Amino acid sequence: MKKFLKAILPAGFKANGISCGLKKSGKLDLALIYSQFPALVSAKFTTSSIMAAPLIVNQKHLKSAKRFQAVLANSGNANCFTGKSGIKDAQSSAGYLARELKIAKNSVLINSTGIIGKRLDVAKIKRGIRKLVLGLSSSGIHRAKMAIMTTDTFAKEVSLSLKIGAKLVHICGIAKGAGMIAPNMATMLCFILTDAAITQAALDKATGAAVDKSFNCISVDGCMSTNDTALVLANAAAGNRVISGGADLASFSQALASICLDLAKMVVTDAEGATKFIQIDVTQAKHPQEAKSVALSIANSVLFKAAVFGQNPNFGRIAAAVGASGYKIKEEKLKIRLGSLKGKRVKLTVSLSRGKAKCTVYTCDLTPEYIKINAAYN
Amino acid sequence: MKKFLKAILPAGFKANGISCGLKKSGKLDLALIYSQFPALVSAKFTTSSIMAAPLIVNQKHLKSAKRFQAVLANSGNANCFTGKSGIKDAQSSAGYLARELKIAKNSVLINSTGIIGKRLDVAKIKRGIRKLVLGLSSSGIHRAKMAIMTTDTFAKEVSLSLKIGAKLVHICGIAKGAGMIAPNMATMLCFILTDAAITQAALDKATGAAVDKSFNCISVDGCMSTNDTALVLANAAAGNRVISGGADLASFSQALASICLDLAKMVVTDAEGATKFIQIDVTQAKHPQEAKSVALSIANSVLFKAAVFGQNPNFGRIAAAVGASGYKIKEEKLKIRLGSLKGKRVKLTVSLSRGKAKCTVYTCDLTPEYIKINAAYN
Secondary structure, three states, rough: OEEEEOOOOOOOOEEEEOOOOOOOOOOOEEEEEEEEEEEEEEEEEEOOOOOHHHHHHHHHHHHHHHOEEEEEEEEEEOOOOOOHHHHHHHHHHHHHHHHHHOOOOOHHHEEEEOOOOOOOOOOHHHHHHHHHOOOOOOOOOOHHHHHOOOOOOOOEEEEEEEEEEEEEEEOOOOOOOOOOEEOOOOOOOOEEEEEOOOOHHHHHHHHHHHHHHHHHEEOOOOOOOOEEEEEEOOOOOOOOOOOOHHHHHHHHHHHHHHHHHHHHHOOOOHHOOOOEEEEEEEEEEEEHHHHHHHHHHHHHHHHHHHHHHHHOOOOHOOOOHHOOOOOOOOOOEEEEOOOOOOOEEEEEEEEEEEEOOEEEEEEEOOHHHHHHHHHHHH | EEEEEEOOOOEEEEEEEEEEOOOOOOOOEEEEEEEEEEEEEEEOOOOOOOHHHHHHHHHHHHHHOOOEEEEEEEEEEOOOHHHHHHHHHHHHHHHHHHHHHHOOOEEEEEEEEEEEOOOOHHHHHHHHHHHHHHOOOOOEEEEEEEEHOOOOOOOEEEEEEEOHHHHEEEEEEEEEEOOEOOOOOOOEEEEEOOOOOHHHHHHHHHHHHHHHHHHHHOOOOOOOOOOOOOEEEEEEOOOOOOOHHHHHHHHHHEEEHHHHHHHHHHHOOOOOOOOEEEEEEEEEEEHHHHHHHHHHHHHHHHHHHHHHHHOOOOHHHHHHHOOOOOOOOHHHHHEEEEEOOOOOOOEEEOOHHHOOOOEEEEOOOOOHHHHHHHHOOO
């Protein structure tokens, strides 16, 4: 397995990113990823009961089609809490792109991120689509990764290659953060592209496991988003023997998990206003759910996060967060080890002395800067 | 019912507050409330599985005794996450006070608030107790209310009188906030004193209802504390006919609820770093639990609270918080009314169009100042 901290498109994929005018700043705000070959898709969406319009449209497409060729994404507007008009807007954007690419409408997946509650300017998107399609290229992923950014300060990207049998298979992922990051998932868009040949069942299994240990284990502010989406497209262009289980699936799953974890950590590193990256290891839990709940209870404690910002080793707040997790954890069994708070990376280990399960969660400190960013964002 | 925004001790109660040296500032840090007549007590504690030592001691006393005469409380140290030594410290402080007052040890209830995880300096408390007892007086409640403050900027106090039959009954409450305020309850100490004659069952019923609609409906930072305590002492000194049900209990319950709600609102008003008091009314919910969960999901949304601080009417974040509450609420049925964000009081109404249940929750904005206070507090 060879890894690169750069997006490198696998065989059969092209991409592009342009500015269509949704962002007042004039920055890139419309991205397209296109697969020459119809690709299988495994998708994970927010668990919020209020889902943004594009997610509702995607769910329909995922039910009616088996393979997909295009991922359209805009930043600057989340097209959420926009009612029936929002759904119509998402559908008509997808339809317009499909005609331009001469593919079926339901082979387009559509994504939005940005402000919630304002109607999307579809005219701008439509005007941008032709340019977007004309400029598709195998290096265009670098413009695409910029076009999905909102308050992100750097683009999140990673690629790797691994051998399946005699063939090299490639996986490439891009993602955007950077606030409203909570389990499960985040205002997070993540697109992962692979040229692997794989069965739908194997792809779903690998995706589920990878997302569970990465995007579902990060929290910036405890706020679950309405737009969270992770899409994994597999177009089989590598011509490898089809991955369906066994050692091949194990290798592919490990590679996909590593891509997801890298991207998830980048999202936390780039969290709004954060000055520190915090890794929380909960060990010796009774069962995995307990480990995860305790870890997230700490990760979402505003008081703990403020203490880390202040480089203030406040064990009491960690204990309080453990106690608030809902599990009957005994104080006298609790072991808390907190690394130095001086540097940019902080490690906390909490042992519960109740069993063998464990979980690692990633979060960041909470800073006055975060409040300032989110007081002004609109 | 006549209300005063001042603590006025009911018949048979005395109080005092002194500085025993726990607070480096030299401010008052040790409070005592004493009832001449053994009083019934109804108590509510934090639901955190990690409880501070004094709460564990109180629970034992509440099991072994039926009536109580003294409430001791220190600020500056929460005596929490202090293990067996912490329990011993709480017990020996209670025992020392009991000997000084010549009452049974288990008729003392003991409370601590302040830093978590540091051992209590019992020697200082013991040295202070004699002075504390000698200075007991019916006006001493004003020193007591000061002695329970931590980061509070003002003392929380309220009193009222009501008629039960021909007799006037008095209720007086004092409380402290001001951070780590979350359902259920808060780093909150609340002592309510009444000279009413009332049965234990009636007192418990009135207390449960009052706490549920007040201290369990406020959230400052979503962080549940280890020390939350609300105690209601009833010493029967008013000589009224014993309240046991019917119209008498209804009147008393209403009065107690009003005392609790006033104190709870004061706690939110004084929240660390807050600039705005927010009332969230969730209406037309399917059942009360749904209304409360939705209201608290909004009240605990860091993003919503930062938006209010920025006077930024971000409806999307409110919708996102509703969606994250776990209930299957439909976007198209949601009605959100947000009052002006300019003033110090903000009112938000969210109608779910699902039924007739409702709930009101009180919270505050989240500010850079809150982070600064809690980054430094240790």
